[in-house]
Amino acid sequence: MKKYLLQYRPFLLFITTFFIIYIVAAVIYKLYLDSFDEKSIDGITNIVGHQVFKIMNFFNCDIRILKSESNPYLEVWYNQKYVIRIVEGCNAVSVIVLFGSFVIAFSGKFKTTLIFILFGILFIHILNISRIALLTVLMFHFPEKEHLLHGVFFPLVIYGFIFILWIVWVNKFSKYAR
Template sequence: MKKYFQQYKPFLVFLASFFGCYILLTLLYQYFLNGFESDKLDTITKVVGQNTQSVISFFTESVQMIYVANEPFVRVYFQNKGIVQIVEGCNGISVIILFISFIIAFSGSLKNTLLFIFGGSLLIYILNVLRIAILIVLLHHFPEKMHLLHGVLFPAIIYGSVFMLWVIWVNKFSKYAK
């Protein structure tokens, strides 16, 4: 048994650090969310809504985000038509937690790890805001494509981007990079 533990030690250390970090960050995020009543919008989702509105407003003035006091989501109107609701699950934090957990599990030098976590998290946040903005416009024009756009295409883009960041990290900056 000891022989197998030694043989698979790098893999087991990776699993322990990945899941340990993932669970810790998820618990911290849940603690943050618990600070809001169940019928209130959390501040991160609110900021994502505001940033999405800014992106769309750069191209057109026909977007409006409605924040109702006792609703845990942002209502989005594009060209005076209700398009979507931005909920807590849309804010990208769970994707960022997954990203950070992987980077820590394959950590490199402290400086590189912290810079890559910060830069990658910022990139994921920006991509997520752009994803929501583009999704709003596309759903206005193609509402029948909701499942394809929201359920397939855009998750593939955001998770594909995270995967590419992981590949870059492992090959260029982690302690396993050659």
């Protein structure tokens, strides 16, 4: 048994570190969400909604983003039509937690790790805002393609880019990059 623990030590350290960081970050985020009542929208989701409005407004889209009167989400109206809603899960925090946990588990130098995580968070956030804006326009024109767009294409894009960031991290910056 000791032989296997020594042989697989790097993998076991990675898995242990990853899950500890992921669980701690997820619990902190859950505590943050619990500070809002069930009819409220958390601050991060509000920021995402505001930024989606700003980017679409920049491109002269007829866009309105309103708080639902009875539910904890933002209604996105495009060309006078209710198209999608932005819920807490649309703010990409869970994806950012996953990304950061992986990078920390494969950490390199502290400064490099911190800079890469901050760059990654910014990249994921911008990608997410763009995703919601594009999804709004596409759902307006192709509402019958909701499952393909929301359930397949955009998750593939987000997770695909995160996977690419992980590969870059492991091969260029982590302590295992050689």
